[in-house]
Amino acid sequence: MRSGEGFRRAALALLLLWLAALGCALPGRSAPEPAPPPSPLPSRGSSAASWPLAGTPLTTLPAVTPPAFAPLPPAPPPEPQAAARPLPALDEPGNTAALATLSRAEREYLAARGFVAVPGSQATFGELYGDLSADGLPLLFTSDAALYALDVIADVAWQRAETQLAGHLRALSSSLVAASQAQWEAAGDEATAEAAWHNLAFFSVAARLLDPDFAIPGVVADVVAEELTLIEQSGAFISPLRGETVDYGRLQPSGRYAADATLARVFRARQWLGQPFTISADEPEAARRHARQLALMAMAVDASENGPRWQRIADTLAYFENSDSTTSLEAVSAALEALGPGTALEGERIDDLVATLLALPAPAGHTPPSAPAFAFLPPAASPAQMLLPAFVYNQVGLYEGEPPLPVTARETNIGPVRALPRMLDAAAAFGGEAAREWLVAGNDDRYQGYDAQLAMVQTALPLIPPARYGPAWLQSMQPLLAPSPSGPDSAIEQVDLNSWLGGWLLLHHDTTLAPRPVDWVSAQEAAEPAFVQAPPQLLGALAALSRQVEQGLRERELLDAEAGQKLLQLERLYLALQQVAEADRAGEPLDADSLLLLRQLAPRLEALLTFAPSAEGVPLADVSLARQVTLYTDPASGTSMTAGLGPAWSLYAIVERDGSFWLAAGGIFATYELRQAPGEAETPDPQAVETAPWLRAILAPPP
Numbered sequence: 024m025r026s027g028e029g030f031r032r033a034a035l036a037l038l039l040l041w042l043a044a045l046g047c048a049l050p051g052r053s054a055p056e057p058a059p060p061p062s063p064l065p066s067r068g069s070s071a072a073s074w075p076l077a078g079t080p081l082t083t084l085p086a087v088t089p090p091a092f093a094p095l096p097p098a099p100p101p102e103p104q105a106a107a108r109p110l111p112a113l114d115e116p117g118n119t120a121a122l123a124t125l126s127r128a129e130r131e132y133l134a135a136r137g138f139v140a141v142p143g144s145q146a147t148f149g150e151l152y153g154d155l156s157a158d159g160l161p162l163l164f165t166s167d168a169a170l171y172a173l174d175v176i177a178d179v180a181w182q183r184a185e186t187q188l189a190g191h192l193r194a195l196s197s198s199l200v201a202a203s204q205a206q207w208e209a210a211g212d213e214a215t216a217e218a219a220w221h222n223l224a225f226f227s228v229a230a231r232l233l234d235p236d237f238a239i240p241g242v243v244a245d246v247v248a249e250e251l252t253l254i255e256q257s258g259a260f261i262s263p264l265r266g267e268t269v270d271y272g273r274l275q276p277s278g279r280y281a282a283d284a285t286l287a288r289v290f291r292a293r294q295w296l297g298q299p300f301t302i303s304a305d306e307p308e309a310a311r312r313h314a315r316q317l318a319l320m321a322m323a324v325d326a327s328e329n330g331p332r333w334q335r336i337a338d339t340l341a342y343f344e345n346s347d348s349t350t351s352l353e354a355v356s357a358a359l360e361a362l363g364p365g366t367a368l369e370g371e372r373i374d375d376l377v378a379t380l381l382a383l384p385a386p387a388g389h390t391p392p393s394a395p396a397f398a399f400l401p402p403a404a405s406p407a408q409m410l411l412p413a414f415v416y417n418q419v420g421l422y423e424g425e426p427p428l429p430v431t432a433r434e435t436n437i438g439p440v441r442a443l444p445r446m447l448d449a450a451a452a453f454g455g456e457a458a459r460e461w462l463v464a465g466n467d468d469r470y471q472g473y474d475a476q477l478a479m480v481q482t483a484l485p486l487i488p489p490a491r492y493g494p495a496w497l498q499s500m501q502p503l504l505a506p507s508p509s510g511p512d513s514a515i516e517q518v519d520l521n522s523w524l525g526g527w528l529l530l531h532h533d534t535t536l537a538p539r540p541v542d543w544v545s546a547q548e549a550a551e552p553a554f555v556q557a558p559p560q561l562l563g564a565l566a567a568l569s570r571q572v573e574q575g576l577r578e579r580e581l582l583d584a585e586a587g588q589k590l591l592q593l594e595r596l597y598l599a600l601q602q603v604a605e606a607d608r609a610g611e612p613l614d615a616d617s618l619l620l621l622r623q624l625a626p627r628l629e630a631l632l633t634f635a636p637s638a639e640g641v642p643l644a645d646v647s648l649a650r651q652v653t654l655y656t657d658p659a660s661g662t663s664m665t666a667g668l669g670p671a672w673s674l675y676a677i678v679e680r681d682g683s684f685w686l687a688a689g690g691i692f693a694t695y696e697l698r699q700a701p702g703e704a705e706t707p708d709p710q711a712v713e714t715a716p717w718l719r720a721i722l723a724p725p726p
Contacts, residue, residue, distance in 0.1 A: 076307045078374025080382040081361050092342035093575035095489045095498075096567050116677060116684045118551075121160050125675065128723040133686075136514050138676035140691060140721040144710070146647040148690040149632065151671040152625055155688045162553040162625055163676055163689030164600065166503060166522040169557045170529060171692075173565050175632050175645055176593055177492070177572050178534035180586035181343045182279060182286070187581050188336055189233065189289045195332050196230040196292065197237065202323035204240055215368055218315035222323075224250070224264050225316075225399075232292045254291065269298070278533045293340060297403070299396035302380050314377045317397050318368055321356040335579045337400055342575060345409070345493035345530075346401035354383055355397060405531050406449070406493050407654045413480050414448040415655065416440035420471025429466040430698050433660055441470045442657040443664040446696060450523055452480045453497065455504040457513075457520040461716055493530055495571060499564035500526050517720040518674065518691070524717075525692030528668055531652040536634065536643040552613075552621035554678040554687045559604040566597035589631050596627065612681055648692070649709055661701035669693035669709030672718075693718065 113122060113134050122130055125141070132139040145151040148168050155162060203223040210216035224243035228250045231237045239247050249263040253271050262269040273294055280290040300313040324333045337351065358379045366372050380395065412418070415431075422432050422439035433442035445467060450458030462468045468477075489495035503523040506516075555562075573590040576582035603617050613621075620627075634643040651667035671690045678687045695712045714722070 074307065076304055076310065076374050076377055077371065078376070078378035080375070080378040081358070083361075084379065084382055084384065091488075091490050092338060092492075093571045093578065095495050095571045111677060111679075111684045116686045118159070118161070118686055121158065121686045124158060126723065126726075128726055129675070132723040133675060133677065136721075138515070138518070138674060138721070139723055140518075140718065141673040141675060142693070142714075142722070143670055143672045145671045145690075146649065147645055148648070148671050149629060149644065151673065151690045152628075155673065156549060156625060158688075159550070161551040161678075161685050161687040162549060163674060163678070163687040164553055164555045164557060164624060165674060165689040165691055166519065166557040166561055167525055167691045168628070168689060169562060169565055169597065169600075170500070170522065170526040171648075172628060172632060173569060173593060174526075174529040175534050176586065176589045177569070179536070179634055180572060180576060180583060180590060182533075183583035183586055184339060184343075184576055184581040185289050186283075186285055187583075188339065189285050191332055191336055192289060192292055193230070193233045195329060195336065196226050196233055196296075198327075198329055198332075199226040199320075199323050200230050200240065202326060202329070203319070204242075206319050206323065207242075214311070214373075215315060215319070218312060219319055221264065221312075222316055222319055228254075228264075229292045229296050232295060233288050254295075265298075279535060280533075293400055294402075296400040297340075297398050299398055299402070301394050301396045302377060303394035304377075304381060305394070307377075310377045311373050313397070314373055314380060315368060317352070317355045317380075318359055318376060320399055321352050321359055324352060325356060335581070339576070339579055339581060340403075341401040341491065343492050344401065344403035345406060345491050346404055351397065351401055352399055355380065358383070405652075406497065406527065407446075407531060407652065410449055410452065410480070411444035411446075411655050413452075413476060414444040414473070415442060415657075419473045419476050422470055424466040424469030429469070431467045431664075433657060433662070435659075441467075441473070442660065443662065443698065444655050445664060446524055446527060446654055446666050448477075449527055450504065450520060451477060452484060453501065453504055453523075454481065455520060455523065456506055457504075457516045457717070464716070492568075492572070495568050496526070496530060499561065499568050502558040502560040502564070505558075514721050517717045520717050521692060521694055521715075521721075524666075524694045525668060528650065528652055528666055528692075528694065532650040535646055537646040538636075539633065539642045539644045548622045549625060550622075551685070552618045552680075553624040554621075554676075554680070554685070555600050555604040555607065556674070556676065556689060557600070557604065559601045559608070562597045562601040562604060566594045566601065569594040569597065585634060589634075593631055596631075600624075607678075607680060610679075651709075663699045664696070665699055666694065666696045667709060667712075669695060669712070674721075 113119070113130060116122075122133075125133065125139070129139045129141060143151060145154065148171055152162055152168075200223065203219055203226055207216055207219035207223055210219050220243065223240060224246050227237075227239050227243055227247045231239060231247065231251060232254070246263050253260050253262070253269075254274050257272045257275050259268055259270045259272070261267065274291045276287040276290040280286045300317055302310045302313055304310065324330055333352070337353075340346065341351075358376060362372070362376055362379065368376075380397070383395065417440075419441050421437065422428065422441070428434070428439050431441050431443045431445060432439040445462065447455075447458040447462050447467070451462060459468075468474065487494050489498045500523050503519040503526070505519075569590045573582065573587055573594070577587060599617070599620055603613060603621065606613055606617070632645060635641070636643055648668050648671055651665055654664045654666055656663040670693060672693045673688050674691045675686060675688045678685050693709065694717075695709065695715050697712055
C-alpha cells in the first residue's frame with residue numbers, strides 16, 4: 024500500500040500533470056486507464072469471467088412498485104368548458120373608467136372576445152397585481168397565478184427538506200463505508216472482494232463530498248483522491264474508479280445549490296450516488312461486476328438502521344426529482360430476496376441475478392430498456408428529458424412536408440430529420456388539441472410516423488401513476504387542456520394552453536428567493552372582490568397536490584414548519600376559491616365569507632409567498648419570473664430547443680357577478696420557445712424574443 028506524505032505529494036503532482044495532458048489530448052484519444060486497486064486486490068476485470076451470460080431469470084419476477092410519497096386523490100376527467108355567455112357592451116361594466124388603460128385596438132379585441140392580453144414588464148406577479156390594484160381594478164386570479172403560488176411554496180419546502188437530508192446522507196454514507204469495508208475484509212473470493220472494494224471507494228467519495236473532514240480508509244485513499252480531483256476539475260474524463268467516461272460537470276452545483284454550501288454538498292453527493300450501473304447482456308463482464316456491486320450495496324443497506332434511512336432519502340429524492348424508474352436498489356433487493364442473498368454471489372449464480380435484473384418489468388407507461396440502468400439513489404430526470412426524446416429522429420422518420428423546413432428539422436445526407444422537439448409536443452401528448460393545431464400549422468408533424476408516435480405516447484402517459492411530483496403536477500394541469508366548445512382555434516383555448524406551457528416550464532427550474540426590506544408593507548384589502556379565472560377543477564387538483572407534498576414530507580420528518588403551514592394554508596385557500604369559481608360559473612350568489620375572502624386575496628397570497636430565513640428576520644420573496652430551460656440538444660449539431668418565461672403579462676377580462684359586469688385583470692405567463700445554434704447566448708433577453716404564436720392569438724392586432 025502507498026504511504027508517506029512525500030509520496031502523496033508526488034502522486035498529486037503526477038495526477039495534475041495527467042489532468043493537464045488529458046485536457047490537451049487530441050480528438051479521439053482517450054485518457055489512460057487508472058491504476059489497479061491496491062494489493063491484495065486483482066486489477067479490474069481479472070476476476071470477471073469473459074464467457075457469455077448463462078443465467079436463468081426467476082420464473083416469477085419480483086414485483087417492484089415505487090412507494091407512494093403520499094396519497095393523491097385521483098383527478099376526475101376534465102369537463103368541457105361551458106359555452107361563453109353573450110358579451111356585454113363595453114359601456115356596461117361598473118368600472119368603465121378602467122378601460123382608459125387600454126388602447127383602442129385592445130378595447131376592440133376585448134369587446135369581440137371578452138378578454139385581451141397586454142404585454143408587461145413587471146418581473147413578478149406580485150408587482151403586476153400591485154400595479155393593477157393601484158389602478159383600482161378588481162383582480163383576476165388566473166390559472167397562471169395559481170400554478171405559480173404552489174410552485175414557489177413546494178419548491179421552498181423541498182429546498183429546506185434538502186438541508187435536513189444532508190445529515191441523513193452523511194450518516195448513511197459513513198455507515199456504508201464501514202459496511203463495505205467489512206464486506207471487503209470478509210469476501211471469500213476475488214470477484215466479491217473487488218466489488219466490495221469498488222463500493223468502499225464509491226461511498227468514501229460521497230462521504231468526503233458531504234464532510235470535508237471525513238477520514239478515507241487507506242485502502243481506497245488514492246483512487247478517492249483522484250475522483251475528488253476530477254470532480255473539482257469538472258468536464259468529461261475516464262473515471263479512475265469506474266473505468267468509463269463520466270461527465271463530472273453534472274456534479275457542479277448551480278443556481279440555489281451553488282449559493283448555499285450545505286446544498287452544494289448535498290447536490291454533489293446525490294449526483295455521485297445517482298450514477299447508473301448498467302446491466303447489459305452484450306457486456307457480460309461489466310454486467311457481472313455491476314450486479315455484484317449492486318447486490319453488496321443492497322445487503323449493506325438492508326443491515327441495521329441503513330434501510331429506513333436509505334428509504335427516507337430515496338423516496339424523497341425520487342418524488343421531487345421526478346425519477347419514475349423501478350430500476351433502483353429496491354429492485355435489486357427484491358431480486359436478491361427471491362434468489363437467496365446468501366447464494367446469489369456464489370459462482371455462476373451471479374448470472375441468475377443478472378438475468379433476473381434484465382427481465383424485470385419496466386415502469387408503467389414505459390418500454391423495457393434493452394440494458395436497464397440501476398442506481399443507488401434515484402437520479403434526477405426532468406419531464407423534458409423523459410418525454411421529448413420520443414419525438415425526434417429516429418423515433419420519428421424523415422420530413423415529408425413542403426419547404427421551407429420547420430423549426431424542428433435538420434438536413435442530413437438521408438434527408439431532413441426531426442432533430443429537435445417542441446414543448447408543444449408535450450402539450451399535445453397530454454391531449455392538448457390547441458397545441459396539436461400549432462404543430463400542424465408549423466409543419467412540425469409532417470414526419471414519417473409522427474402521428475403514430477404521438478398516439479403511442481398519449482396511450483402510455485395515463486398509465487404513469489401520480490406517485491411523483493412531476494406526474495402529479497401534470498395530472499393537476501389536465502383541466503387546462505379540456506376542449507373548448509368553440510373549437511381548437513378558440514382564443515380562450517390559447518390562454519389555457521399558455522397557462523399549461525408555463526406550468527410545464529415551472530417543473531424545470533428552481534425558484535430563486537431574495538431578501539425583502541424589513542419595512543415592507545403588506546398589500547391592502549381590495550375595495551372590490553376579486554374574480555377567479557382558474558378552472559375549479561384545477562384549483563381542486565392543486566389543493567390535493569399541496570396536501571400530498573405536506574403529508575409526504577411530514578411523515579418523513581423533513582417538513583419545515585413554516586413551509587408546512589403555508590402548504591396547508593394554500594390547500595384551504597384553493598378549496599375555498601374552487602367553491603367560489605363553481606358558484607360564479609353557475610351564476611349563484613356568493614355569501615359574505617366568500618366576498619371577504621376575495622377582497623383579501625391579494626394580501627393573503629402576498630403573505631403566502633413571503634418567507635422568513637431562519638435567524639435573520641428578513642422576509643424572502645421571489646425575485647423574477649424570468650427563466651429559461653433547455654428542452655433538448657441535438658447531439659449531432661449541438662443545436663438546442665429552449666423555452667422560457669419572460670416578465671408578467673396582464674389579462675383583462677369582462678366578468679359577471681350577480682348580474683353586474685366588471686373589467687378585471689390578472690397575471691399570465693409570457694412563454695416563449697427558441698431554437699438556438701451552438702455558441703448563441705444561453706439566456707437571451709425575453710423581451711427581445713419573438714412572441715409565441717399562441718400568445719399572439721390573444722393580443723390585440725397591431726395598429
